[in-house]
Amino acid sequence: MTGILRVPAARTVWLNWLSIVLGLIVWEAIARRLPHIVLPPPSIVLVRLVEDTLNGKLVVALLGSLEALVFGLALAIAVGVPLGFAFGRNRTFAEMFDPVLNAIYAIPPVAFVPFLIIWFGLHLPARVALVFLMSVFEITVAVTAGARDVNPNQIDVGRAFGARRFDLVRKVIFPAALPFIFTGFRIGLVRAINGTITAELFFAAINLGALMNDDARRFDTAGLLSVIVLLSLLGLAAQAALRRVEARVLPWHIRAAA
Amino acid sequence: MRRLWLRLAGIAIALGVWELVGRHFGESLFAAPSLVIAQFVPQLFDGSVLPVLAGSLRQMSIGFALAYALGVPAGVLMARSKTVDALLHPWLSMGVVTSIAALVPLFILMFGTGFSFRVAIVFFATVWFVALTIYQGARGIEPRWLEVGRAFGAGPIQSFSKIMLPALFPYLLIGARIGLIHAIRAMVVAETFVIVGYGALIHNSGLSVSTAPLLGLLLLLMLLGIVVTWVLRKASSLIAPWYEERRTA
Numbered sequence: 102m103t104g105i106l107r108v109p110a111a112r113t114v115w116l117n118w119l120s121i122v123l124g125l126i127v128w129e130a131i132a133r134r135l136p137h138i139v140l141p142p143p144s145i146v147l148v149r150l151v152e153d154t155l156n157g158k159l160v161v162a163l164l165g166s167l168e169a170l171v172f173g174l175a176l177a178i179a180v181g182v183p184l185g186f187a188f189g190r191n192r193t194f195a196e197m198f199d200p201v202l203n204a205i206y207a208i209p210p211v212a213f214v215p216f217l218i219i220w221f222g223l224h225l226p227a228r229v230a231l232v233f234l235m236s237v238f239e240i241t242v243a244v245t246a247g248a249r250d251v252n253p254n255q256i257d258v259g260r261a262f263g264a265r266r267f268d269l270v271r272k273v274i275f276p277a278a279l280p281f282i283f284t285g286f287r288i289g290l291v292r293a294i295n296g297t298i299t300a301e302l303f304f305a306a307i308n309l310g311a312l313m314n315d316d317a318r319r320f321d322t323a324g325l326l327s328v329i330v331l332l333s334l335l336g337l338a339a340q341a342a343l344r345r346v347e348a349r350v351l352p353w354h355i356r357a358a359a
Numbered sequence: 360m361r362r363l364w365l366r367l368a369g370i371a372i373a374l375g376v377w378e379l380v381g382r383h384f385g386e387s388l389f390a391a392p393s394l395v396i397a398q399f400v401p402q403l404f405d406g407s408v409l410p411v412l413a414g415s416l417r418q419m420s421i422g423f424a425l426a427y428a429l430g431v432p433a434g435v436l437m438a439r440s441k442t443v444d445a446l447l448h449p450w451l452s453m454g455v456v457t458s459i460a461a462l463v464p465l466f467i468l469m470f471g472t473g474f475s476f477r478v479a480i481v482f483f484a485t486v487w488f489v490a491l492t493i494y495q496g497a498r499g500i501e502p503r504w505l506e507v508g509r510a511f512g513a514g515p516i517q518s519f520s521k522i523m524l525p526a527l528f529p530y531l532l533i534g535a536r537i538g539l540i541h542a543i544r545a546m547v548v549a550e551t552f553v554i555v556g557y558g559a560l561i562h563n564s565g566l567s568v569s570t571a572p573l574l575g576l577l578l579l580l581m582l583l584g585i586v587v588t589w590v591l592r593k594a595s596s597l598i599a600p601w602y603e604e605r606r607t608a
Contacts, residue, residue, distance in 0.1 A: 117448065119446070139469055196362055196365040196366060197368055197372070198373070199369075201370060203588075204581055210544070211548045214551060215565020216574070303460065313464050325468065326465060328461065329462065332461055340456070
């Protein structure tokens with residue numbers, strides 16, 4: 102699972118693109134037989150996407166959305182990484198609180214919305230709280246896995262060379278767990294993007310959520326799809342970007358693309 | 360034995376902290392567990408909650424069943440054929456990152472707010488994760504096993520039913536578990552947005568003075584998730600005891 106550099110063969114890349122083109126052609130063919138309210142063809146969605154990007158509508162909304170995204174994700178990282186280390190390195194703590202964590206994790210995040218409204222209102226604090234809730238568990242779980250699976254031999258070597266507890270964490274355990282921390286960031290980031298748009302639709306509609314609400318009111322399916330496509334592309338791009346950063350920062354550990 | 364005590368202690372500590380915090384803030388902000396139980400348990404048995412949940416779950420299970428029926432073969436095909444993999448993977452990656460909440464306004468325009476809308480949302484939220492889990496499982500099947508089968512004269516049907524299916528079995532259950540968790544989440548997203556079924560209960564209890572009924576509804580969902588996870592894990596260890604799941608989530 103680790104340490105394998107999966108270079109996609111040229112044929113695979115070619116087939117990937119072919120699949121995207123084929124999918125768009127099929128979509129276009131189906132959409133032309135249907136009313137545009139039900140399913141607009143991709144050509145129209147693409148035109149909308151480009152138009153709304155150029156006239157600034159999508160850009161302004163997206164920049165507005167970043168606020169809750171950044172605050173929520175930063176909080177989730179600040180809580181999830183130390184919590185993950187506690188779960189991964191302290192067996193007693195893990196045994197005690199693993200069931201509690203799993204139990205809270207089992208609650209669908211959107212079910213918290215009325216509760217978050219009571220606590221945080223309908224605006225930025227509520228959105229930050231939902232983004233936090235939707236990403237913190239994924240980060241905790243990934244970091245836990247990383248901190249737990251540090252090779253005991255490495256720790257022994259560190260000890261043999263006289264590293265004390267703090268040094269051990271800083272120089273051995275932390276670097277060894279870094280790939281998992283990155284995985285946690287990557288999953289957390291995608292979840293945070295989803296959390297942001299969820300919050301913008303379920304609390305007071307704002308930014309991209311407000312755009313979608315307006316589109317829905319005008320039965321503008323193409324507008325809705327252009328926002329969804331933009332968000333999905335953003336999620337994919339964010340993942341790819343973090344993989345790049347990971348390869349730069351951790352050149353000794355390039356993980357298989359999953 | 361020590362493990363059990365630690366777990367019970369952890370749960371007791373969590374409940375204790377909740378009770379203290381709840382008493383500090385009062386029931387309008389954060390009802391304490393004692394209050395939640397006192398208020399929610401009678402409500403649970405007066406017929407205003409469980410039938411609604413059952414109705415929501417029935418619709419959810421249709422969307423889930425469709426997603427599972429399509430996701431499993433798709434995952435197997437992707438794992439067995441590089442071409443199918445290359446053709447399906449871009450859409451799979453896209454589907455996994457797509458926000459279900461963002462799809463809700465779109466699907467309302469496409470399907471209305473009724474039965475087909477809820478089924479479509481659950482289907483779309485689930486199918487990618489089922490396919491991905493099965494794909495990862497089926498990719499782990501050693502080609503050697505299939506070669507041994509072929510060497511002993513197994514045809515394609517036999518090598519599927521006697522080699523691939525048993526090897527896949529744990530993943531079929533993991534796929535069902537992960538899929539169901541996503542299906543329940545999607546059900547809540549769809550129902551809270553259009554205010555029907557169990558989602559309507561959650562939405563309406565958010566408007567009441569006390570947070571006890573709301574927290575009760577959340578606890579019920581939590582219990583549902585735990586039971587689903589527990590049953591499918593147990594089933595997996597009974598039916599495929601050779602397979603020790605690696606702890607990833």
